[in-house]
Amino acid sequence: MIIDNHPFEVNDKGHLVIGGADAVELAQKYGTPLYVYDVNIIRNNCKAFIETFDKMEVTAKVAYASKAFSSIAMLQIMKQENMCLDVVSEGELYTALQAEFPTEKIHLHGNNKSLNELRMAIENDIGCIVVDNFREIELIGRLLKEYNKQMDVLMRVTPGIESKTHQYIMTGNEDSKFGFNLNNGQAEEAFKLLWNHEFIKFKGLHCHIGSQIFETDRFLIATEVLFQELKNWKNTYGFIPEVLNLGGGYGIRYTSEESPISYDIYVKELVTEVKKHVQMLAIPMPEIWLEPGRAIAGNAGLTLYTVGAIKHIPGIRNYVSVDGGMTDNLRPALYQAKYEAVIANKASAPPISEVSIAGKCCESGDMLIWDLPLPKVDHGDILAVFSTGAYGYSMANHYNRFAKPAVVFVEDSQDKLVVKRESYQDIISHDLSYE
Ligand SMILES: Cc1ncc(COP(=O)(O)O)c(C=O)c1O
Numbered sequence: 001m002i003i004d005n006h007p008f009e010v011n012d013k014g015h016l017v018i019g020g021a022d023a024v025e026l027a028q029k030y031g032t033p034l035y036v037y038d039v040n041i042i043r044n045n046c047k048a049f050i051e052t053f054d055k056m057e058v059t060a061k062v063a064y065a066s067k068a069f070s071s072i073a074m075l076q077i078m079k080q081e082n083m084c085l086d087v088v089s090e091g092e093l094y095t096a097l098q099a100e101f102p103t104e105k106i107h108l109h110g111n112n113k114s115l116n117e118l119r120m121a122i123e124n125d126i127g128c129i130v131v132d133n134f135r136e137i138e139l140i141g142r143l144l145k146e147y148n149k150q151m152d153v154l155m156r157v158t159p160g161i162e163s164k165t166h167q168y169i170m171t172g173n174e175d176s177k178f179g180f181n182l183n184n185g186q187a188e189e190a191f192k193l194l195w196n197h198e199f200i201k202f203k204g205l206h207c208h209i210g211s212q213i214f215e216t217d218r219f220l221i222a223t224e225v226l227f228q229e230l231k232n233w234k235n236t237y238g239f240i241p242e243v244l245n246l247g248g249g250y251g252i253r254y255t256s257e258e259s260p261i262s263y264d265i266y267v268k269e270l271v272t273e274v275k276k277h278v279q280m281l282a283i284p285m286p287e288i289w290l291e292p293g294r295a296i297a298g299n300a301g302l303t304l305y306t307v308g309a310i311k312h313i314p315g316i317r318n319y320v321s322v323d324g325g326m327t328d329n330l331r332p333a334l335y336q337a338k339y340e341a342v343i344a345n346k347a348s349a350p351p352i353s354e355v356s357i358a359g360k361c362c363e364s365g366d367m368l369i370w371d372l373p374l375p376k377v378d379h380g381d382i383l384a385v386f387s388t389g390a391y392g393y394s395m396a397n398h399y400n401r402f403a404k405p406a407v408v409f410v411e412d413s414q415d416k417l418v419v420k421r422e423s424y425q426d427i428i429s430h431d432l433s434y435e
Pocket residue numbers: 065068086109171208210211212247248249250291292293294295390
């Protein structure tokens with residue numbers, strides 16, 4: 001039996017199966033809360049992007065946005081799948097270096113890159129820096145001169161497009177902390193600083209309109225806006241872009257309310273749009289770069305919890321509390337994000353009533369799912385919340401001094417611990433005595 005809307009199955013025992021492994025046995029072996037990934041789904045998500053570009057014979061780079069889930073094992077898989085890597089901080093870059101990710105395939109982002117971050121990027125000869133503001137142009141120029149190195153740079157621009165997504169995960173609108181504004185002349189001003197720079201090899205534009213977006217038309221409109229500017233720069237300065245990075249943001253299914261488009265359709269539509277503009281401008285086809293994060297990791301992961309307290313408030317609500325919450329999945333509290341879940345040890349049982357899944361933080365807003373249809377729930381049941389593979393572990397926190405859960409990868413029925421569960425000693429390890 002296949003679980004509706006999610007890429008998982010149920011075995012003869014009525015247990016949820018992920019990557020060929022029984023989720024209930026994984027919970028017993030590793031404890032809960034536990035993040036579990038089906039590695040084949042991660043690999044297939046990468047292939048969906050890369051193979052579509054290959055079929056269309058377009059030179060492309062697909063960079064995994066490692067903010068979605070960064071760990072040594074995850075980045076090793078990205079390396080095996082020939083992905084490039086987007087990092088936004090020293091910590092993400094450090095993880096990539098520790099995973100021995102090829103540095104020329106790493107791209108550095110960030111709206112406030114520190115001197116140290118830029119130094120680390122330049123010292124390690126990463127593939128590209130995506131410049132975000134004027135101060136950074138100055139810093140990069142100064143550092144490259146100091147190291148006597150040249151480096152590929154893209155300029156992040158905001159095309160002034162609002163995407164249909166949560167306000168906190170929109171980034172292409174004009175009122176954004178990211179990138180140079182295309183409409184008020186700032187992008188052109190930045191262009192003049194970057195173009196023909198002694199040390200900066202200015203390759204083209206970067207644009208990321210937001211996250212969890214389903215309409216391809218938003219990406220196409222953004223592409224059109226970029227080309228309006230590129231036309232201006234070609235006619236005025238003779239600039240021909242070598243690279244166009246159209247960012248990430250491709251939506252995934254969290255619940256049956258979402259109907260994601262398959263990734264090859266995004267790629268095909270984007271390539272067609274770029275080709276159209278390239279022909280109109282009569283310039284060679286630039287390389288197309290994309291930066292999916294959620295689309296690579298999101299639906300490959302789920303979180304297992306153990307059910308604890310159950311509270312019935314007659315006529316009002318049934319609360320089912322689990323042993324994790326906003327510390328391992330911040331998205332419901334931060335974006336009112338919706339999720340679906342099943343009881344992993346009763347995965348084929350039909351629902352009999354609606355319950356609301358509460359986390360165990362000392363916070364009323366620590367609710368993982370409201371009004372979830374489930375079979376009869378008992379203490380000790382294992383709840384599996386789907387689509388937690390992106391921005392779950394990566395946004396986990398220590399509120400209430402909860403330890404971060406472990407992460408297990410499963411591939412072809414073989415499970416492997418890839419991130420250890422934190423201990424309480426880990427949590428206090430940076431505390432110093434005041435006695
Ligand atoms: C610059 C940039 N690239 C890529 C991503 C990845 O987005 P997503 O996980 O939605 O694909 C983000 C996050 O929104 C981003 O800010």
